[in-house]
Amino acid sequence: MKPTDTADPDYFHKVVDCQWACPAHTPVPDYIRLIAQGRFTDAYMVNRRSNVFPGILGRVCDRPCEPACRRGRVEDEPVAICRLKRVAADHKDEVADKLPRAPIAQNGKKIALIGAGPASLTVANDLAPLGYDCTVFEALEKPGGLMISNIPSFRLPERVLDEEIGYILDMGVKLKTGHRIDSLKALLDEGYDAVFVGSGAPKGKELNLPGRQEADANIHIGISWLESVAFDHVKSIGKRVLIIGVGNTAMDCCRTSLRLGADEVKVMARKPREFFKASPWELEDAEEENVEIVVNHSPKAFVIEDGKLVGMTFEIMEYDTDERGRITDTRVVGEKTIPCDDVILAIGQENAFPWIERDLGIEFDKWDVPVVDETTFESTRKGVFFGGDSAFGPKNIIWAVEHGHQAAISIDKHCQGLDVSERLPRGLNLETAKMGHNEWAYSNGYDPSQRRQMTHVELAKRFKDLDTEVELGFDPQQTAVEVERCLNCDVQTVFTASACTECDACIDICPVNCLTITPNGEEADLRQRLSAPADNLDQDLFVSEDLPNTGRVMVKDEDLCLHCGLCAERCPTAAWDMALSEIFLPHADDEAAERARRRAAE
Amino acid sequence: MTSIVKPRIDKHLRRNQLGLTVRDYEGVMSTLCAGCGHDSVTAAFVQAFHEMNLEPHRAAKVSGIGCSSKTTAYFLGQSSGINSVHGRMPSVATGAAAVNPDLYYIGVSGDGDSLSIGIGQFAHAIRRNLNMLYCIENNGVYGLTKGQFSASADIGTKAKYGEVNEQPPIDPVLLALSLGATFVARGFSGDKKQLVPLMKAALAHKGFALIDIVSPCVTFNDHKGSTKSYAHTYEYYHPVIHADFVPEEAEITAEYQDGGAITVPMHHGGNVTLRKLGRDYDPRDRDQAFHLLRTREGSEVLTGLLYIDETKPDMGDMNRLPDEPLNVMDYSKLCPGSAKLAEVMKGYS
Numbered sequence: 032m033k034p035t036d037t038a039d040p041d042y043f044h045k046v047v048d049c050q051w052a053c054p055a056h057t058p059v060p061d062y063i064r065l066i067a068q069g070r071f072t073d074a075y076m077v078n079r080r081s082n083v084f085p086g087i088l089g090r091v092c093d094r095p096c097e098p099a100c101r102r103g104r105v106e107d108e109p110v111a112i113c114r115l116k117r118v119a120a121d122h123k124d125e126v127a128d129k130l131p132r133a134p135i136a137q138n139g140k141k142i143a144l145i146g147a148g149p150a151s152l153t154v155a156n157d158l159a160p161l162g163y164d165c166t167v168f169e170a171l172e173k174p175g176g177l178m179i180s181n182i183p184s185f186r187l188p189e190r191v192l193d194e195e196i197g198y199i200l201d202m203g204v205k206l207k208t209g210h211r212i213d214s215l216k217a218l219l220d221e222g223y224d225a226v227f228v229g230s231g232a233p234k235g236k237e238l239n240l241p242g243r244q245e246a247d248a249n250i251h252i253g254i255s256w257l258e259s260v261a262f263d264h265v266k267s268i269g270k271r272v273l274i275i276g277v278g279n280t281a282m283d284c285c286r287t288s289l290r291l292g293a294d295e296v297k298v299m300a301r302k303p304r305e306f307f308k309a310s311p312w313e314l315e316d317a318e319e320e321n322v323e324i325v326v327n328h329s330p331k332a333f334v335i336e337d338g339k340l341v342g343m344t345f346e347i348m349e350y351d352t353d354e355r356g357r358i359t360d361t362r363v364v365g366e367k368t369i370p371c372d373d374v375i376l377a378i379g380q381e382n383a384f385p386w387i388e389r390d391l392g393i394e395f396d397k398w399d400v401p402v403v404d405e406t407t408f409e410s411t412r413k414g415v416f417f418g419g420d421s422a423f424g425p426k427n428i429i430w431a432v433e434h435g436h437q438a439a440i441s442i443d444k445h446c447q448g449l450d451v452s453e454r455l456p457r458g459l460n461l462e463t464a465k466m467g468h469n470e471w472a473y474s475n476g477y478d479p480s481q482r483r484q485m486t487h488v489e490l491a492k493r494f495k496d497l498d499t500e501v502e503l504g505f506d507p508q509q510t511a512v513e514v515e516r517c518l519n520c521d522v523q524t525v526f527t528a529s530a531c532t533e534c535d536a537c538i539d540i541c542p543v544n545c546l547t548i549t550p551n552g553e554e555a556d557l558r559q560r561l562s563a564p565a566d567n568l569d570q571d572l573f574v575s576e577d578l579p580n581t582g583r584v585m586v587k588d589e590d591l592c593l594h595c596g597l598c599a600e601r602c603p604t605a606a607w608d609m610a611l612s613e614i615f616l617p618h619a620d621d622e623a624a625e626r627a628r629r630r631a632a633e
Numbered sequence: 634m635t636s637i638v639k640p641r642i643d644k645h646l647r648r649n650q651l652g653l654t655v656r657d658y659e660g661v662m663s664t665l666c667a668g669c670g671h672d673s674v675t676a677a678f679v680q681a682f683h684e685m686n687l688e689p690h691r692a693a694k695v696s697g698i699g700c701s702s703k704t705t706a707y708f709l710g711q712s713s714g715i716n717s718v719h720g721r722m723p724s725v726a727t728g729a730a731a732v733n734p735d736l737y738y739i740g741v742s743g744d745g746d747s748l749s750i751g752i753g754q755f756a757h758a759i760r761r762n763l764n765m766l767y768c769i770e771n772n773g774v775y776g777l778t779k780g781q782f783s784a785s786a787d788i789g790t791k792a793k794y795g796e797v798n799e800q801p802p803i804d805p806v807l808l809a810l811s812l813g814a815t816f817v818a819r820g821f822s823g824d825k826k827q828l829v830p831l832m833k834a835a836l837a838h839k840g841f842a843l844i845d846i847v848s849p850c851v852t853f854n855d856h857k858g859s860t861k862s863y864a865h866t867y868e869y870y871h872p873v874i875h876a877d878f879v880p881e882e883a884e885i886t887a888e889y890q891d892g893g894a895i896t897v898p899m900h901h902g903g904n905v906t907l908r909k910l911g912r913d914y915d916p917r918d919r920d921q922a923f924h925l926l927r928t929r930e931g932s933e934v935l936t937g938l939l940y941i942d943e944t945k946p947d948m949g950d951m952n953r954l955p956d957e958p959l960n961v962m963d964y965s966k967l968c969p970g971s972a973k974l975a976e977v978m979k980g981y982s
């Protein structure tokens with residue numbers, strides 16, 4: 032293999048598994064260290080820079096970082112990254128004076144943002160401080176998008192939304208609620224310098240089975256029903272409720288039903304558990320509330336008696352799977368009718384753009400979804416950008432935020448007459464963490480503690496109303512243990528081949544046997560010759576320059592490295608060092624600052 | 634020495650026939666200097682025991698005094714050991730092996746411990762063919778007492794603060810050969826690919842097995858001008874013959890058969906295969922061993938299993954000692970009583 036190019040910011044970034052997996056690349060270990068030091072406000076601000084809504088995301092983020100977390104490979108469970116984010120948000124001091132502010136004089140450019148979901152709000156968050164005049168148009172009465180209309184308040188209290196959306200609106204962002212955009216053409220005619228479409232994927236999928244029309248009064252589309260509940264239009268539901276589908280929407284529907292008076296709620300899944308779309312923690316939370324999850328039942332018909340829904344018929348399924356768990360064959364082995372009073376359909380959402388005229392130069396593909404550039408988020412019409420669920424279909428909040436950051440860069444460039452595709456590169460800064468002999472600027476010990484469990488409000492207390500937040504947040508003891516579980520993957524092992532005497536000390540001390548000195552070879556061959564099996568192909572091998580004494584190479588399998596620094600402590604020549612890496616991921620203000628620097632230099 | 638104990642994570646590691654990982658064969662945290670060759674020898678012991686599927690409590694670790702001698706604490710934490718008096722480890726080992734031949738005796742010593750103060754004891758342990766693996770962690774200096782030349786320092790080698798050695802060195806390998814040792818090898822702490830198989834072969838050997846291991850002292854003897862530094866050893870490193878221990882249940886594959894590999898059946902079962910590396914050399918021939926060592930060129934560090942003889946009786950056999958350890962022997966046998974004593978005494982009257 033060629034020597035690894037560690038100057039490429041992506042190499043060390045990828046080692047920080049959580050940050051790499053986070054769509055907005057939140058520097059997780061950095062904020063966890065701040066929490067460990069009791070610096071909650073600083074931890075909050077580090078988060079906010081990347082993900083804008085730490086209080087919201089600290090409760091309901093989809094947490095792609097957690098399955099990626101190295102700790103999950105080293106033992107069984109990842110660090111409770113999301114819970115720690117909430118700790119920062121819950122315990123911070125006043126942050127108003129630390130937030131970006133709009134300049135006294137605006138730059139004269141007007142931006143229209145459609146929909147007040149996380150995508151649009153992020154764009155406004157990034158552009159208002161640069162002097163842009165941002166107006167957000169929202170069809171509903173309150174801002175927040177699905178975060179307010181669909182995510183139930185027992186998971187995400189409204190005060191948390193109010194606070195974090197408030198920070199953005201306070202930057203002078205104009206919000207027009209109850210203002211649905213019915214024609215993009217008309218909006219474009221109003222002379223905005225750019226338009227951002229953050230309208231989400233607002234259409235819930237239908238299930239057209241026999242009886243659908245007759246039973247309409249007791250069949251609800253999940254996302255619309257949740258919205259009606261959120262805005263107090265629906266206040267009750269029948270005793271026996273069937274939820275069709277087993278994604279995250281289904282989990283919110285079943286738990287909301289329990290709070291509106293249902294006492295027998297079943298979630299009906301077509302496939303076995305391995306195929307569920309819902310996050311494992313959402314499934315657990317629903318089951319804790321005695322929701323029954325019924326597998327291998329495929330909906331067949333709604334059963335009507337006297338013009339009213341009385342039940343639903345399902346085909347009972349059987350599946351064959353291959354050794355990799357993929358379904359190879361499907362059979363119907365029976366049929367069953369389950370009585371019920373109401374059915375909620377939670378089988379997916381789609382984009383819908385009836386309000387975008389098709390002659391505006393905005394190209395739609397064969398699925399009637401707009402064609403959007405994956406880097407710039409620009410549509411095929413200059414100056415019209417998409418982001419969040421409206422761009423590439425339903426995802427989650429943190430993706431909507433990242434789309435917002437990237438679209439904001441493009442909108443800024445577009446308004447300044449610059450090429451939207453010419454963007455600042457990512458950067459890397461490394462600074463040694465060595466403070467003295469075997470003394471490091473981070474806690475390098477390994478704490479074998481298990482992941483802390485979130486405490487929940489007692490079952491008896493939760494169903495009284497819709498708003499009782501179920502999760503209590505971590506207490507100080509839980510926090511103190513959980514922060515130490517983080518391995519500080521951003522403190523990188525940095526190797527200088529010319530200094531190595533090949534004494535083997537680092538090889539012997541490495542607790543996870545991830546280092547090897549060996550003759551170089553092709554990757555597949557090298558992976559076979561390392562101190563411990565290097566069978567996780569998602570994780571890179573670091574390969575050094577040739578070593579001075581023998582011409583062999585130092586190979587490091589990044590998979591299980593604990594970032595314990597023992598290699599550096601054991602190395603007599605400091606060929607290994609531990610260095611704190613900071614990954615520079617440009618936002619709109621960085622682009623603007625760089626422009627200002629260049630102008631000043633000219 | 635490190636600031637923290639090596640964390641225990643082993644779910645990804647290979648388990649041996651006993652279901653144990655290498656981590657089960659470690660000892661307490663080393664207090665030696667970072668980069669000391671002795672720590673690598675420690676790691677080699679751990680690996681050898683793991684690969685041999687020996688239970689980690691089945692060794693008896695004996696040592697004298699020195700940085701090298703301290704290392705018995707750093708491996709096989711479940712085995713007992715004695716950190717004895719400077720140069721006196723062979724006596725302790727002799728006594729222990731006589732009363733309990735059922736353990737793997739591992740002697741760890743230094744060039745100071747074995748070749749200066751302890752040379753007499755060292756010689757007699759060989760003469761008795763004591764059944765043990767005896768490792769000299771050879772760094773050319775007294776590491777523990779801050780780097781004075783030892784008896785293995787080469788002529789012309791420079792001490793850390795400039796002094797040049799003028800006295801001829803004692804080569805423990807030549808010494809052991811002349812004293813009739815039955816297993817004589819040299820290794821290097823930086824080459825575990827060679828050292829671990831050597832240790833395994835030595836553990837399978839019945840009788841005295843010496844491995845002289847070049848093990849640089851990173852603090853007092855790893856500078857320019859030293860002939861026991863990492864750089865110097867790598868430069869003049871010359872493996873002569875590669876020894877592999879092949880356990881009984883495993884087949885001797887073609888890999889070993891070509892190139893005229895030699896197979897030596899071992900007393901405790903299994904075979905040692907010897908693969909020549911470049912030179913035509915038969916380690917079963919003592920004369921060839923002397924010749925090789927005396928005609929080596931310049932600073933060449935000749936390594937590998939240089940001599941092996943599986944036919945000689947060990948101390949236990951020669952003295953008709955019981956195979957049964959005294960601590961499990963039936964008391965009536967161990968102490969036959971006054972009647973028996975009287976009978977024995979009658980023989981002298």
Ligand SMILES: Cc1cc2nc3c(=O)[nH]c(=O)nc-3n(C[C@H](O)[C@H](O)[C@H](O)COP(=O)(O)OP(=O)(O)OC[C@H]3O[C@@H](n4cnc5c(N)ncnc54)[C@H](O)[C@@H]3O)c2cc1C
Nearest residue numbers: 091146148149150170176177212230231419420426427428
């Ligand atoms: C039930 C449910 C639970 C979820 N739970 C989670 C969770 O726990 N964690 C998570 O990360 N994600 C969750 N999601 C997904 C997440 O809410 C969305 O991915 C995210 O909100 C998308 O953000 P957005 O800004 O693209 O659009 P949205 O949040 O959908 O906001 C779009 C806004 O645009 C408005 N709008 C649409 N058209 C117009 C128009 N023509 N004029 C004016 N306004 C308009 C809408 O009213 C809406 O307020 C959940 C989704 C659902 C349905």
Ligand SMILES: Cc1ncc(C[n+]2csc(CCOP(=O)(O)OP(=O)(O)O)c2C)c(N)n1
Nearest residue numbers: 699700701719743744745746774775776777
């Ligand atoms: C009887 C006695 N004499 C002298 C000493 C001092 N002493 C301690 S260690 C040592 C030499 C150790 O050298 P070596 O065996 O090569 O071990 P190293 O530290 O180099 O591994 C000496 C002379 C002692 N401990 N006891």
Ligand code: SF4
Nearest residue numbers: 541592593595596598
């Ligand atoms: S920091 Fe060094 S010693 Fe620790 S796990 Fe990583 S490579 Fe191994």
Ligand code: SF4
Nearest residue numbers: 531532534535537602
């Ligand atoms: S401890 Fe340092 S000098 Fe020794 S092998 Fe490792 S990197 Fe090289």
Ligand code: SF4
Nearest residue numbers: 666669700776850851
């Ligand atoms: S002084 Fe030398 S022999 Fe002793 S521990 Fe340090 S490096 Fe090893």
Ligand SMILES: [Mg+2]
Nearest residue numbers: 743744774776
């Ligand atoms: Mg010595």
